[in-house]
Amino acid sequence: MAKTYSIAIDGPAGAGKSTIAKALAKELGYQYVDTGAIYRTVAYFLDLLGVSPKDVDGVERYIDELNVDIQYDENGKQHMIMNGMDVSDEIRTQDISQKASLVSAHKVVRDVLLDMQRDVAKKHNVIMDGRDIGTVVLPNATVKIFLTASAEVRAKRRTDELLAKGQKADYEQTLKDIQQRDYQDSHRPIAPLKQAEDAVLLDTSDLDITGVLEAMKKIIAEKIAL
Numbered sequence: 001m002a003k004t005y006s007i008a009i010d011g012p013a014g015a016g017k018s019t020i021a022k023a024l025a026k027e028l029g030y031q032y033v034d035t036g037a038i039y040r041t042v043a044y045f046l047d048l049l050g051v052s053p054k055d056v057d058g059v060e061r062y063i064d065e066l067n068v069d070i071q072y073d074e075n076g077k078q079h080m081i082m083n084g085m086d087v088s089d090e091i092r093t094q095d096i097s098q099k100a101s102l103v104s105a106h107k108v109v110r111d112v113l114l115d116m117q118r119d120v121a122k123k124h125n126v127i128m129d130g131r132d133i134g135t136v137v138l139p140n141a142t143v144k145i146f147l148t149a150s151a152e153v154r155a156k157r158r159t160d161e162l163l164a165k166g167q168k169a170d171y172e173q174t175l176k177d178i179q180q181r182d183y184q185d186s187h188r189p190i191a192p193l194k195q196a197e198d199a200v201l202l203d204t205s206d207l208d209i210t211g212v213l214e215a216m217k218k219i220i221a222e223k224i225a226l
């Protein structure tokens with residue numbers, strides 16, 4: 001099989017990983033993989049069954065009944081398929097964000113999803129975003145970037161994004177949610193959110209999207225001919 005390139009982008013919730021990764025994937029012709037969406041699908045599945053995301057036994061009992069599939073449409077948009085049903089929109093709520101964060105702490109969940117993520121990277125050049133891509137999923141990734149911004153900036157961006165879509169948004173509540181997820185994601189014992197030793201840190205607090213894209217391309221160009 002031909003050698004594939006992989007770009008791992010990790011960082012806390014709301015750092016802009018998916019917006020940036022999507023744009024870069026399009027430009028470079030890479031497959032974009034949003035791994036958070038996979039955890040969200042697991043959380044949504046368990047939620048429908050009424051299983052608490054903290055219930056280890058319940059999670060272990062039902063996880064085998066879930067079949068998760070990632071599909072891409074003609075525009076390259078990632079769709080999450082849960083037991084044959086497209087749940088890409090349903091998994092985007094604030095409630096599922098929190099539940100995905102809790103569900104992702106279980107070893108059984110992380111084990112099931114690990115091979116799935118690695119398989120995609122074996123077959124395609126990928127830009128994969130998440131929390132543990134550079135540390136656990138793709139430790140040999142060609143490029144590793146840790147994208148972050150202050151919690152306040154991330155909360156402001158998220159609030160503005162929701163308001164622009166005509167949805168309700170409360171800055172203080174969003175900030176609290178982000179801080180809680182930061183804590184949960186970085187304090188779990190297995191594959192916590194942390195910067196890989198060989199990842200390049202990029203703080204986007206004072207950058208706009210164009211600025212972040214330029215900075216990312218510079219980092220990538222040091223490892224891959226663009």
Ligand code: DC
Pocket residue numbers: 013014035036037039040097100101104105129130131132133181185
């Ligand atoms: O990126 P996101 O906000 O859609 O991710 C939702 C949750 O999934 C996040 O709070 C933690 C978990 N997650 C993870 O544990 N590991 C990943 N690689 C991606 C997401």
